[in-house]
Structure formats: C-alpha cells, structure tokens
Amino acid sequence: xxxxxxxxxxxxxxxxxxxxxxxxxxxxxxxxxxxxxxxxxxxxxxxxxxxxxxxxxxxxxxxxxxxxxxxxxxxxxxxxxxxxxxxxxxxxxxxxxxxxxxxxxxxxxxxxxxxxxxxxxxxxxxxxx
Amino acid sequence: xxxxxxxxxxxxxxxxxxxxxxxxxxxxxxxxxxxxxxxxxxxxxxxxxxxxxxxxxxxxxxxxxxxxxxxxxxxxxxxxxxxxxxxxxxxxxxxxxxxxxxxxxxxxxxxxxxxxxxxxxxxxxxxxxxxxxxxxxxxxxxxxxxxxxxxxxxxxxxxxxxxxxxxxxxxxxxxxxxxxxxxxxxxxxxxxxxxxxxxxxxxxxxxxxxxxxxxxxxxxxxxxxxxxxxxxxxxxxxxxxxxxxxxxxxxxxxxxxxxxxxxxxxxxxxxxxxxxxxxxxxxxxxxxxxxxxxxxxxxxxxxxxxxxxxxxxxxxxxxxxxxxxxxxxxxxxxxxxxxxxxxxxxxxxxxxxxxxxxxxxxxxxxxxxxxxxxxxxxxxxxxxxxxxxxxxxxxxxxxxxxxxxxxxxxxxxxxxxxxxxxxxxxxxxxxxxxxxxxxxxxxxxxxxxxxxxxxxxxxxxxxxxxxxxxxxxxxxxxxxxxxxxxxxxxxxxxxxxxxxxxxxxxxxxxxxxxxxxxxxxxxxxxxxxxxxxxxxxxxxxxxxxxxxxxxxxxxxxxxxxxxxxxxxxxxxxxxxxxxxxxxxxxxxxxxxxxxxxxxxxxxxxxxxxxxxxxxxxxxxxxxxxxxxxxxxxxxxxxxxxxxxxxxxxxxxxxxxxxxxxxxxxxxxxxxxxxxxxxxxxxxxxxxxxxxxxxxxxxxxxxxxxxxxxxx
Numbered sequence: 001x002x003x004x005x006x007x008x009x010x011x012x013x014x015x016x017x018x019x020x021x022x023x024x025x026x027x028x029x030x031x032x033x034x035x036x037x038x039x040x041x042x043x044x045x046x047x048x049x050x051x052x053x054x055x056x057x058x059x060x061x062x063x064x065x066x067x068x069x070x071x072x073x074x075x076x077x078x079x080x081x082x083x084x085x086x087x088x089x090x091x092x093x094x095x096x097x098x099x100x101x102x103x104x105x106x107x108x109x110x111x112x113x114x115x116x117x118x119x120x121x122x123x124x125x126x127x128x129x
Numbered sequence: 130x131x132x133x134x135x136x137x138x139x140x141x142x143x144x145x146x147x148x149x150x151x152x153x154x155x156x157x158x159x160x161x162x163x164x165x166x167x168x169x170x171x172x173x174x175x176x177x178x179x180x181x182x183x184x185x186x187x188x189x190x191x192x193x194x195x196x197x198x199x200x201x202x203x204x205x206x207x208x209x210x211x212x213x214x215x216x217x218x219x220x221x222x223x224x225x226x227x228x229x230x231x232x233x234x235x236x237x238x239x240x241x242x243x244x245x246x247x248x249x250x251x252x253x254x255x256x257x258x259x260x261x262x263x264x265x266x267x268x269x270x271x272x273x274x275x276x277x278x279x280x281x282x283x284x285x286x287x288x289x290x291x292x293x294x295x296x297x298x299x300x301x302x303x304x305x306x307x308x309x310x311x312x313x314x315x316x317x318x319x320x321x322x323x324x325x326x327x328x329x330x331x332x333x334x335x336x337x338x339x340x341x342x343x344x345x346x347x348x349x350x351x352x353x354x355x356x357x358x359x360x361x362x363x364x365x366x367x368x369x370x371x372x373x374x375x376x377x378x379x380x381x382x383x384x385x386x387x388x389x390x391x392x393x394x395x396x397x398x399x400x401x402x403x404x405x406x407x408x409x410x411x412x413x414x415x416x417x418x419x420x421x422x423x424x425x426x427x428x429x430x431x432x433x434x435x436x437x438x439x440x441x442x443x444x445x446x447x448x449x450x451x452x453x454x455x456x457x458x459x460x461x462x463x464x465x466x467x468x469x470x471x472x473x474x475x476x477x478x479x480x481x482x483x484x485x486x487x488x489x490x491x492x493x494x495x496x497x498x499x500x501x502x503x504x505x506x507x508x509x510x511x512x513x514x515x516x517x518x519x520x521x522x523x524x525x526x527x528x529x530x531x532x533x534x535x536x537x538x539x540x541x542x543x544x545x546x547x548x549x550x551x552x553x554x555x556x557x558x559x560x561x562x563x564x565x566x567x568x569x570x571x572x573x574x575x576x577x578x579x580x581x582x583x584x585x586x587x588x589x590x591x592x593x594x595x596x597x598x599x600x601x602x603x604x605x606x607x608x609x610x611x612x613x614x615x616x617x618x619x620x621x622x623x624x625x626x627x628x629x630x631x632x633x634x635x636x637x638x639x640x641x642x643x644x645x646x647x648x649x650x651x652x653x654x655x656x657x658x659x660x661x662x663x664x665x666x667x668x669x670x671x672x673x674x675x676x677x678x679x680x681x682x683x684x685x686x687x688x689x690x691x692x693x694x695x696x697x698x699x700x701x702x703x704x705x706x707x708x709x710x711x712x713x714x715x716x717x718x719x720x721x722x723x724x725x726x727x728x729x730x731x732x733x734x735x736x737x738x739x740x741x742x743x744x745x746x747x748x749x750x751x752x753x754x755x756x757x758x759x760x761x762x763x764x765x766x767x768x769x770x771x772x773x774x775x776x777x778x779x780x781x782x783x784x785x786x787x788x789x790x791x792x793x794x795x796x797x798x799x800x801x802x803x804x805x806x807x808x809x810x811x812x813x814x815x816x817x818x819x820x821x822x823x824x825x826x827x828x829x830x831x832x833x834x835x836x837x838x839x840x
Contacts, residue, residue, distance in 0.1 A: 059449060059450075059451070060451055060459070061451065062335075062451045062453055062456050062457075063309065063335065063456065064335050064336070081371070082216045082369050082370060082371055082456045082457070083216055083217070083370060083371020083372070083383075084216040084217065084371070084386075084456050084457030084459075085217065085383065085386060085387050085390060085457075086390055086451065086457060086459045088387060088390070089387065089390030089391045089393070089394045089459060090394060090459075098383070098387075100380055101380070103370060103371035103372055103379075104371070
C-alpha cells in the first residue's frame with residue numbers, strides 16, 4: 001500500500017495555487033522552486049511533476065536518511081542527510097528537489113495540503129496497492 | 130569491550146574548517162608518547178597543496194637520508210587534501226598514505242577510500258603523522274566530537290581486520306546510531322611476518338551492518354604499521370553535513386556534483402558498469418586485447434580466462450546497493466560478496482563479507498595464477514584483506530614462484546611440500562595462511578619478488594638473468610596487473626612511476642597500442658608528462674581517479690582530446706575553486722602536481738634511488754622472455770621484425786629472432802626514456818635540473834641540497 005498525490009493534468013488550469021501552498025507550508029515563501037509539486041504550463045498538456053513514492057531514492061541513499069512510512073510515503077530524516085544529492089540524480093521522475101542556498105533535498109510527502117486548495121481537483125491524495 | 134589503559138592524551142580545540150583546510154596537522158610519537166599539533170604554513174599550501182604533498186613534506190622532515198623502513202623515525206603519514214570529505218562530488222573521500230617502504234626503501238604512496246580520511250580531517254587535522262615505535266600494542270584514537278587524541282593500550286587478541294574493525298566500530302561508537310561515525314585503520318596477522326602488506330581503511334555499511342574495508346595496498350604499509358606495534362587507528366566524528374568542508378562557493382560545488390551524478394545515472398549502465406561490477410568490468414576487455422596477465426605475465430589472453438569475466442563476478446556481487454566508499458560517490462564501485470563461506474583457513478565455514486574482487490585482484494590472484502574459479506579468487510581476496518596482504522603483490526609474487534616451480538628452480542622440497550603448479554588455488558591459499566602464521570614457504574613469497582630473486586639465485590643456483598627477466602618488479606615493488614609488452618608508453622608508465630610499477634601514474638595502453646594516438650617518442654613523452662601529473666593531482670586533493678574517466682560525458686569523443694576527458698578536468702578546476710576560493714586553471718593544476726612530483730622524485734634520490742639506473746623494467750614487461758612466449762605470438766613478432774626493422778624472419782632461428790626483438794625493444798625503451806626525461810625537465814640520468822625546479826617553484830633549499838649531490 002502506498003499513499004501518494006495523484007495528478008490529473010487534463011483538469012489542471014495552471015493557477016499554481018498548489019505550488020504556492022506547498023512552498024508556504026514548508027519554506028514560508030511563494031517561490032515555486034521551493035514547492036514539492038511543479039506545474040509547467042509552457043507545454044501542452046500541462047506537466048504536473050510530483051513524487052509518486054516509487055522509492056528509487058531510498059535505495060540510493062548512503063546514510064539511510066530516506067525511509068518509507070507504514071503508509072508507503074518516502075520521508076527524509078534531515079538529521080541523517082549529508083546533502084550528497086544522489087537521490088536527486090536517482091529519481092526517475094525528477095521529483096526530488098533542492099533550492100540554491102540549501103543543503104538538504106526535499107520532496108512531496110503526500111500531506112495533501114495542496115489538494116485541499118486545488119479549485120478543480122487536478123490533484124488528489126489516493127492510495128495504491 | 131577491551132580494558133584499555135590511556136598511555137597518553139592530548140586535548141585540542143575544536144575549530145571550524147575553513148575552505149577545505151584546518152591549517153594544522155597532528156603529530157603522534159609512539160616511542161615518546163608525545164602528541165602535538167603542527168601549523169600548516171602558507172608555504173605548505175602554496176608549494177605542496179595538501180594530501181600527498183603534505184605527507185611528503187612532513188615525512189621529508191621526519192626521516193633521515195639513511196632511514197630504513199623499520200627505524201623508529203620512519204613515519205606513517207596519512208593526509209586528506211582540501212577537497213577531501215565534500216559530500217557533493219563523486220570520489221571525494223580519499224586518504225593518501227605514505228611511508229618508507231620495506232619493499233623499495235623509498236617513499237610509497239597509496240590512495241585509499243573509507244571514512245577515516247574525511248572524519249580525521251573534520252576532526253580538525255589536515256594530516257596525521259605517526260612516528261616512533263610503541264613499547265606495547267597500541268591504538269591511536271582521535272575523538273573529533275570531543276577534541277581528544279589518545280594513545281591507548283590494545284590487549285585485543287584479534288588482529289585480522291574483518292573482525293578487529295567490526296569490534297572497534299562497536300566499541301568506539303557508543304551506540305548503534307554512531308556506528309557510521311567511526312572509522313578504523315588496521316592490518317592483519319601477515320603484517321607481523323611478511324613485507325607485501327597493506328592497511329585496511331573501514332567504513333560502516335548501514336545496510337550490511339558491518340565494517341567494509343578498503344586497502345592502502347602497495348609497498349608494505351601494513352608491515353610498518355605492525356612494526357610500530359600499532360593495532361589500529363580509530364576516529365570518531367558525528368557532525369557530518371553537506372557543508373562541513375566549508376566551501377567558498379557551495380552552489381558551484383553542488384551543481385557540479387549533481388551534473389556528474391546525473392551523468393553516472395544515465396551513462397554507467399552503457400559505459401563501464403561500475404555500479405554492477407566495479408573495476409572487475411575490465412576482465413574480459415583486457416583478455417580481448419591480450420592485456421590480461423596470465424602465467425606471470427607471459428601471455429595476455431587465454432580462452433580459459435572467460436571463466437573470470439565480469440558477469441561471473443556480477444553473479445557474486447550483491448546488486449543495487451549504494452556501494453560508495455565515501456558519501457556522495459554515486460559511481461558506487463566498491464562491490465561486495467555477501468555471506469561468503471571460506472573453504473579453508475581459520476574462518477572456514479564462517480559467513481563473511483568480502484570487499485571485491487576488483488580488477489587487480491581478479492587478474493593478480495586469478496588469471497596470473499591460472500586460477501579460473503571466481504570463488505577461489507574471492508577467497509584469496511578475503512584472506513589477503515583480513516591478513517593485511519596486498520592482493521597485487523601477492524598475485525605477482527605467487528605468479529613468480531609458480532613460474533620458478535614450472536622451471537624446476539623450486540620443487541616440493543624447497544616449498545615445504547607445496548605444489549606451486551599453475552592453477553593450484555589450494556597452494557596459493559596455503560601460502561597466504563603461512564604468511565599469517567609466520568611459517569613455511571609463505572614467508573619467502575611474502576618477501577616479494579626482488580628478495581625471492583636473490584634467494585633463489587643464491588640458494589638454488591638459479592640463473593640470475595632469467596630471474597631478472599621474469600621477476601615482475603622494479604625498484605623492489607611488484608608490477609600491477611596489465612601487460613605492457615606491446616605498449617612502449619606503458620612500459621615507461623610503469624617503470625618511471627616514482628614508487629614503483631603501479632598504473633596509477635599512467636595507463637596509456639589504449640591510447641598507445643590500440644588507438645595509436647601517440648606514435649612518436651615526443652608524443653609518448655608528452656603523455657608521460659601530462660597524465661602522471663594529472664593523476665598525481667587526485668592524491669593532492671583527497672580524490673579518487675575513477676569518476677574522471679570511468680564515466681565520460683556523452684559527447685566526450687567529439688572533443689579535441691578525449692583521452693583527457695576535458696569536461697571532467699574542468700569540473701575539477703571548478704570544484705577546487707569552489708572549495709578553496711583559490712584561483713586555478715588547467716595549467717596551474719598540472720603545476721601543483723609537478724611541484725609535489727618533483728619533490729617526491731628528489732626524496733627518492735635522497736634515499737638512494739630515483740635515477741635512471743633505477744628506472745629499469747624486467748624484460749618480461751618489454752618483450753617475450755622465453756621461446757614459448759615468442760612462439761605463442763610468433764606471427765606478431767615476426768611481422769614486427771619485418772615492418773619495424775626490415776628483417777626477413779624466414780630462415781632465422783627463434784633464438785635469433787628473440788635476440789633481434791629484444792635489442793630493438795630495449796633500444797626503443799631507452800629512446801623513450803631520453804624523450805621523457807627531457808620533457809619532464811630532467812637530465813639524461815633522471816635528475817631534475819636546477820632550472821626546472823626553479824621554473825616550477827620547487828627550488829627549496831633542502832631540495833637543492835640533494836640535487837647538488839648528483840650534479
């Protein structure tokens with residue numbers, strides 16, 4: 001079982017509310033580069049990029065800073081992270097992020113804050129077996 | 130937990146590192162129990178950069194002209210370099226170990242992974258200098274969390290590294306969460322008895338829940354270590370983060386590292402497969418090109434060698450693990466065989482984790498001995514590591530002994546009953562166990578090839594010329610595992626290497642022999658200038674060579690000089706500047722190395738070696754020694770007589786053709802040396818000129834004083 005944020009690009013209206021909510025929640029900023037979900041409306045259909053909890057990063061981490069919760073969500077333990085970014089390169093969907101000036105990477109933990117604010121239900125927290 | 134006495138203690142101030150440097154080194158004297166710190170001067174940084182440069186500088190001022198390996202004043206220096214310990218760029222966790230070698234009598238340098246280097250550096254030290262001999266078994270402990278260095282008694286009964294290292298990790302960690310914050314250096318029981326030994330540097334593998342071991346392999350470092358009654362070095366450091374090395378420009382460092390991570394992620398599975406097989410991926414490639422040493426370097430190819438192909442080792446290596454020997458190395462080449470069950474020796478039947486085999490071990494302890502079962506190679510690898518034996522010197526020394534056995538120079542009576550026939554893995558393993566027990570013919574093989582040549586000539590009346598021709602050593606160090614017969618440039622690469630014939634200075638075989646990119650003597654001389662200097666730089670910085678060219682950018686082949694991997698060289702310039710904040714370009718990078726390289730060269734001369742008379746290859750490294758070797762590649766050698774010398778081989782006896790081939794090849798080698806010395810700024814005798822030393826800024830008084838002896 002894994003809990004994840006599912007995306008529905010055909011519904012997305014590129015309001016970028018999700019990016020703003022996410023960046024504010026974690027970094028107290030509106031900067032889209034500090035959001036775990038990324039909306040690229042320069043392509044068609046709109047590209048909605050967010051972690052699908054595939055765990056490829058978990059096996060790449062040399063300090064076991066990335067672990068999987070009982071709900072199947074990949075979490076980063078910042079105390080163990082040594083900022084090598086091997087997880088970023090290992091991510092097959094480019095959904096592990098970093099920001100300039102920071103040390104640790106960050107990713108979607110399927111908290112659902114963005115989904116609650118999406119006006120068109122283009123993102124939803126779902127569970128997969 | 131052992132009951133340890135504190136023999137000496139030194140408290141020091143913990144200070145943040147500044148742009149890759151601590152500006153102090155740690156000195157420990159095991160005879161006097163003195164522990165102190167020494168400042169790192171601006172001159173040291175400008176002239177010697179760090180890493181091997183600091184080691185050489187400290188050692189030079191610690192030893193005398195006539196210091197022997199087992200004199201108390203001989204030192205073991207371990208240094209790390211300004212880039213060492215960054216977690217951003219792959220291959221950034223190397224330590225460089227130097228000592229006066231029991232095999233060569235001159236400084237040997239080894240580049241080794243594991244966590245000891247970065248943790249010791251972040252504990253506050255740019256180098257560790259150990260001198261003297263302890264009166265009792267001792268451990269040196271550096272506590273980088275508390276700012277404390279201790280010399281502790283070591284009543285431990287265990288010496289072999291795979292057990293001792295695990296125990297010390299558990300003892301000094303003080304809890305499971307700190308196991309990965311400890312690293313050890315140790316050797317093994319063979320280092321109490323023989324000279325072809327190594328040191329094991331550990332890193333705690335969280336997934337396997339044990340200490341992995343990387344080797345400072347060459348030149349007998351383990352023998353010096355044990356002669357000082359050192360059982361282990363231990364470091365503890367718990368505060369590692371992504372910016373602990375305090376770089377000037379972390380963004381450039383992160384960006385450059387991430388760029389390489391992505392290159393590796395995309396390219397490794399179609400290039401070198403380092404993540405799957407490590408350097409063992411070379412086995413079948415070397416065999417295909419007649420470069421894999423077989424039967425003591427007689428041949429470079431045999432159909433049987435396919436049994437040791439990389440895919441056979443891949444079956445044994447656990448896959449899908451982040452097998453980097455330092456954090457942030459996504460090349461992940463240090464593969465391991467898990468739950469291996471040795472079939473011989475004191476650990477027979479006990480499941481163990483074996484680091485490797487890497488290529489050198491696969492070739493040295495496999496093909497060169499005609500041992501074709503990968504599991505036998507793994508077992509030799511395991512016992513070499515835990516006993517503290519260098520797999521390269523063990524392979525080359527055992528191959529030499531096996532060839533002597535083939536020719537009747539040795540027999541069962543002389544080997545104490547061991548049948549040293551090609552492929553006899555049981556006999557090879559028994560040699561190892563004898564080295565560990567300090568008994569039997571293993572003690573003779575463990576002296577290395579040079580001493581075996583003397584013994585076999587003196588005691589068994591063997592032909593000294595044959596022994597010289599087939600004994601694969603130069604300067605006293607055994608050759609590493611590549612055939613150089615058909616590459617003149619590689620003959621130079623091996624023989625000119627300062628510490629002895631190791632390929633870490635230059636690996637030019639494909640450039641020279643396969644791709645014919647350096648046809649003239651001048652071309653080869655330029656390559657034998659550039660590549661040894663470029664590769665020396667890794668040791669100054671605390672870096673690994675492998676992420677330079679065991680992964681290449683997709684468009685590398687389209688660049689002007691693909692052999693140099695220009696984009697990666699630029700990466701190194703960029704990350705050096707990003708860490709240290711100091712200016713650097715590709716030219717100054719080479720100059721940094723040239724200063725230290727020439728200093729090491731003069732150091733060798735100071736110790737009585739290091740000139741042209743010492744740069745002599747055994748003929749086996751140059752051409753066919755025996756008739757069977759010539760006949761096995763007769764078509765090639767005959768064609769070379771025709772094409773290169775204009776001699777019609779028909780009608781000539783094999784002996785006549787061999788003599789002509791030998792004269793030609795030895796002449797070529799001498800012409801190469803003339804060209805290389807000239808390019809390096811040395812006299813025809815191999816002595817750096819005053820003008821050259823001045824031009825590179827290495828005209829220090831102590832250097833000139835040695836040079837004057839050779840004017």
